[in-house]
Amino acid sequence: MPNFANPFQGNVDRKLSNAELMQALRLDIAGELEAIFLYEAHYLATDDPVARMVLADIRDEEKAHVGELVTLMRHLDSRETELFLEGEGEVNAMLEKLGIAAKGAGGPAPASGPTVGDMAGR
Structure with missing residues (x-):
């Protein structure tokens, strides 16, 4: 059963x-992951x-x-971004060793509108 924190x-x-x-934000991501798990379980059960x-x-x-929250974290903390990219690089190196092309190689598709990064200098 979920244990909702009191935000106040x-x-x-x-x-x-x-x-x-x-x-x-890490706690928010954990909540989103729990929701994903529950919705998937319910989806599979019917x-x-x-x-x-x-x-x-x-x-x-x-x-x-989850993607929005991770993107926000990357915007707020450059060290966090470095660590995320380091982990991504490690997995891509493993995929390369196995002869598997990384999905989404070349980076994400450009956003159709303004992004958090567009606001960085404001």
Whole structure:
């Protein structure tokens, strides 16, 4: 059963520091991953086509939320970005050893509108 944190518990009269925000984003990602797991379990547990379609759509939206949160973390912390890219490089090297082309090689497709990165200098 989910254990929802009280977002106002222990509030202080200040904004989160960058380190605190990064920790909060990690918790947010954990919540999104839990939701993905649950929606997938429910999707697999039914044969009803409407329920499967709705659950799959919601599950996929949660996956998009993970991507948004990771992108925000990469924007907020350059060291975090370096570590993510280091891990990506390690997996790509393993794929290369196995003769497997990395999916999405060449980077992500350009966004259709403004991105968080576009706002970096503002």
